[in-house]
Amino acid sequence: MAERFQIAIVGSGPGGLSAAAHAAELGISHVLLEAEPHLSNTIYRYQKGKHVMDEPGILPLRSPLEFKAGTREAILGAWNDGVARLSVNVKHGHEVSKITAQPGGGFLVECANKAQMIADRVVLGIGLQGNIRKLGVPGEDLPIVQYTLDDPGAFSGETIVVVGAGDAAIENALALAKQNTVIVINRRDEFARAKEGNLRGILKAIEEGTIQCYYNTGPEKVEALNVGRKKGRLVLQTPQGRAQILIDRIIARLGASAPRGFVEGCGVKFPSKDPSAVPAISPQYESNVPGLYIVGALAGYPLIKQAMNQGYEVVEYILGRKVEPADEPLLRDRLKNVPNFRSVDAFIGDIQRNVPLLAQITPLQLREFLLDSEIHAPKPGATVFAKNDYTNTFFSIVEGEVEVVVDAAQNRRIKLKRGEFFGEMGLISGRRRAATVLAGPGAILIETPRRSMNRLIQSVEAVKREIDKVFIARALQSRFTPESPIERLNEVVESARIVQFKAGDIVFNEGDPGDCVHLIRRGSLTISRQIGGKDVVLSYVAAGNYVGEMALLGDSRRSATVRAAIASETIRVEGEAFKRLIQRDPILRARLQAEYSARTASNLAMQQMPAGGDIISFLIAQGAGEATDILLIDEALCVRCDNCEKACAETHGGTSRLDREAGPTFANVHVPTSCRHCEHPHCMKDCPPDAIHRAPNGEVYIADNCIGCGNCERNCPYGVIHLAAKPPKKPGLLSWLMFGAGPGPGEAPYDPKAGKSSEKKAVKCDMCKDLKGGPACVRACPTGAAIRIGPEEFRAYARNRS
Amino acid sequence: MRWQILRVSQQAKGATSVEEDIHFGETLTIGRGADQAIYLPDLRAALSHCSVTVKNAGHYRIQSLIVAGVRVNGNIVHEIDVGAGATVELGGTRLKFLAPPKDFEGAVEISAMAPEEIAQNANRFVGKLTLSETRLSKRWPSWILFCGVALFALVLPLLANYVPAARPALDPLPIGSRDTWQAGQLVAAHHFFGENCNLCHEGNFSTVKDESCKACHGNIGGHVDDKRFTLSQLGDSDCAFCHRDHSGIEALIREDQELCADCHDGLPAREKNATPQMDVADFSSKHPGFVVSLANWDTNGEYKPTRAALATPGIKENSGLKFPHDLHLAKEGIQGPEGDEVLQCETCHQAEPGGALIRPINFEDNCQRCHQLTYSIREADRQVTHGKPQLMRSEIEEFFARQALEGAFNDVNAPTVVRTRRRPGQPITPQERAEALSWAREQAAQSVDNLFNSNACTYCHTVTTDDLGGLSVSPVRVAGFWFPKARFSHRSHESMTCIDCHKAETSDDSSDVLMPDIDNCQACHAGEHGKNKVPSTCITCHGYHETRLDLDSKGLPELR
């Protein structure tokens, strides 16, 4: 008969660990099940000496285990001590494979190693990392088999087998191959999952013979040897049959198994198919399976401190005690300026009653949501945001109303009432605000940052649908018939649907029948035409504009080919419906005619000088398509003084955010490696402390609460973000100028040791938003070679250059 | 011969393992060829790259077998003798030759280089890529030049200024001397002390003081009568105001007319006519007519010349002399001792040596040749001395007395005693003497009267006779200095004739003033900015430093 516990905690991450510790503290019978031989594997696998931050700083820590910013070692040490002190009942090597609710209440917890136990309550703290896939063959746990690689330089002169075909495997293999004999085992016949760069690297290495690769091959068994030079032997299953290699070590990078399957196996439901979706849980962290609780990253709380707090709280809840959530004081503080504020819960109640959009989500998510958001109670007439601001936050109206200034000239306004929302345009298109919004009487607004909003959209399907619907209607109206009521558009809106394009996808071809209009909702398109067998780019259309109206107005066939410059989304409006709209609306027709002729003219102009088109397509190729502001250097003027880099370094704590020399050049137009401030910044995608923001003028910058995880660095396709430590104070300029004291402007940090301080944070171009007068790089360019321009200027720029 | 060969291989985490083996042979060949004693599977090694032989215990000779040579102790050689401890680098491998252990002749340790070391060597061929990496620098040359220039252009001259002892050494230097501070050449006269700046400059950022000038130029007066008022009352009128040195060998004096005009233009108005000065600004456009000094005597005979503008109508000069210029300059000539002769101005008016001024006229030189003062027909060449009436009278009386007393004077009207010739030693009786002398007195009186009143003196002079019959000649006075306050040189006007300026031929009366007025000068001269005339500034005629020139009782300029 299996052992019975009051609480079984699965996973010894920050959440699980602190839950177990609290249980132990209270003397409740508990068990902490951990697959690995050590605690909290995710943090354990950080590289040596990595500095771990304790964001959010404002949140108080409530957990028997201590935790404050410090090195990986220090933190793990503290936790191990704590666990030992409280004599937490940890069972290592227990990988839970199945959790089933028992008819008589309680759960049966079964482990991979056949161990079983009964628990009244189960707390899932397994995070999102999942479990590392092992070789799954005899000998997979031998010391010569490892599943991580901290420092490739640590090994030399060894024969090392790398198993796996993913990026991690390839990167390790390439790094090791420098001073080792490396053999790669690939279960498939190609490196399908690898990034472009890695793929090229490994294939080259294989071709040159510096790395040997077995395709369609799997390991059969690993044996340790104690005679001869080599430490072990690996037996392989190759297409040709069995083979064996003598090896010093095996490094297996087989990725991790996402926990979702397992969690769903436990009966927990996920709101959407989206991989980033997390299961819905009650304010008490209880999932839809009664008695099964979820804490930590899996519950949508990626930060260590949050997880630890939840670990504490969940135990309290299980004991049926009422704990005020740790964020209660924070929320209260956040809400204090709300008129006639009663209590946090009451306010949350209001929201759920008043705002249909937010009614969809759990109170817990809502708390989180509010914690990220700002609550405003602006005076009537106050500007919420102004047209052309670059903010991309999302507003929901809890009380009162706001006015949207559709047309400043004729001062035509639209009222938005309680429960409606606005700001979705900036959110989705990543472009400047389309209109000014003024607060109306008694307005109470929730301003939600892009990231939290996106998380919500992804995890709650209904929210997505609602927002899209409204977006389409408003987008079409504001673009086509700002002067007539939105109802006019119903037919068109009905016909409209959202279409996605990958970079380079063709929206429609020259000569196709013109059956629809595309209003670009995000991304951007290029218009090109076959001239003398060569594809000449005529124009570049950014989000918020439309293409395809020409065919509808004039000739019924497409006059040019339209491609997606980057991954884009358009609102496709059926041609028939649109035509009818035009007939109904003479003003619209007139405007379209005007824009139509303007566009034809500029297209003709472009055809005169194909060089301009080449420049545009060059810029697009450099990812300028998704840029909002890009640094260009005219190499006919650039004297390579690197003053731009120096200026950048000097104005940004000693590290330059741009690399002038790197980057391609075409017709003397050089695109250096520096931030383009993308419409949808890749760097924002996955930032645990949500430290990356977009300033009102469009600058994408990293706030101080960066924890130096390096996600943004990896996510940026342009390699413009890197981790840097704060360099020490420099001596004054004059003392350098006169006596060469210390490093010169833009030179390496004075004290090399200080450079190594492990507290590194991500740095990137912030367009010197804090300096008056614009980016230092441009201001510091003595010859006027460096300029920054936005996509709307590309056409003029190209024409001017050619 | 036995070689000990140690192969060192790196294991993980810095651990190393050493395998030893032995090689027999005279030479140790190293290369990529399979036949080599030490076989290096490295393309950077030739098949047979180099050979090593033992010279004596612990000493080796390394020979390269290819043109590329071999890198021993960091530099490429073709053949070299080395001691123990020498290292050979071949591609990624390092061979270290050691002192052979017991019963070995040679020993070598073979180890793979660290990857970063290999990487380093890989771009050994990359030198310094930018100037800033090279020895070139901007900083120290800047310092050197800055300090160098500062030393020679500033410090040394200052040293000479403050340390007189150093001057002999410093002042002659071609660079670093205070001489190099001179912006321009000194005026010629100052060259002899030019090296010693401190004679004029105090060297404390103050301008040159008058005292420094006066040290030499002490005897030069101020602008006007120092006794009446001093220079300082004339505003910024220190020497340097007009006298600027260091601007060429002779540009020391300021000559522009503005210099004077600054004050003198509209001076009377400013001074409420408290000053005798007139309103002057420019010779051609704003300059008063000329004023001359005329001879004049006050009631008690004191000579007090008067000043009168030439322009004053009917201006007369009373020189007490009768002299018609027209008569003397008559074209047809005038009667002289040897008949008629034509006179020129120069006949009487002759320039003084130097030619600036004209000699004063005097009777003996200029008149007497024609106007003789004879008084006796018998002795026609006998004349009286000019200019002293009493002397003339007595000369005549003495003459006749002697005649009478000597006797033998053949004149029928004369008394006998005067006519009879006596033998020598024959005495004359008192009655005879009285008679003779009375005759003589009579004769003398007659010829004096004749001389003074009838022909000679009255010709030119006015003679008055008092009731006692005493004769007196009114004094003659020619205004010697017409323009005491101006400078005029006849020398520099030699191109002209006298009559161009002095209208003498038409003057029939000596009371005419023959001095030309300003318009005459203005015919040729104009102010400083005069276009097509001779530009003449104030100091062309007037002197700045000349204190007032008055005429003393003798009509000569008083020198102060």
Add this chain to the structure above:
Amino acid sequence: MAMHESIFDYSRYRYLWVSMVLSLGSIVAYLWHDPIGEPNGGSWLGYTLGTIGALLILWLLWFGIRKRSYKSRVGTMRGWLSAHVYLGTSLILIAFLHSGFQVGWNIHTLALVLMLVVIFSGFFGVYTYVRYPAIMTRNRDSATRQSLLDEIAELDAQALQLADTVDPKVHAAVLRSIERTEIGGSFITLLRPGDETDNALDQVKTFMEQRDKPAAGAPKKDMSTMFAMVDFLSAGSADAKSDALRKLLDTLARKRSLTDRITRDLQVQALMEIWLYIHVPLSMALLAALTAHVFSVFFYW
């Protein structure tokens, strides 16, 4: 709309106009002014122009500071450089008018000469700034310097591999040429890069002679791999390996063209910087001379 403006047409030639006005103004003043005696620095105009000039010089020197005070919001660098160039040029005139064209063996003329040298070195700088960037770009062909260097290293490896398949002698020769390759080095080599390509011609000549008398043995010290190669060819034992040899020749040719490109790149960059090594130190000397000039004039007033 932001556009690349060179330092000349910066904000519609603003500083060209400024300096022109300044120059014309001083010329007019100079002609109109009629000083006592020769025109010189001592007249009121002289002092005025002198003051203007001195202030100009100090301001021009300040450029060195401004260039490096990156936080400064006082105009843009482009504006400053534009003004630096134009006003610096007009300084020549102002200085001469100030001195009344008088020169002599004195520190005042020293200051003048230094100033002129500084300004003219600056002119050379402007020339390089106008001429070389485009050349550099063309020469670089959008490869970074490091990538070029890496490629050379790579080619070396390839060459060795190929040479090895050909003949030990060739291999040795290739080794030697690799040992001899030298990119950059002292500033002289940067400015006047090695004559690798220049003496290619004599090499061919030597080779001609060599072919006349194939008896000649292993390449002598100053014969390049190229020569060794061809020598080997002429030896006639190439039939089997001639293919590898072709490749090798290509590789070496490629390497040569690369080295040429890099050295050219380095040279151009060096040219764009070298003048500063005159411009800056001499302007410091000028600062000293100017101080002495002003000081001496008023010290012995």
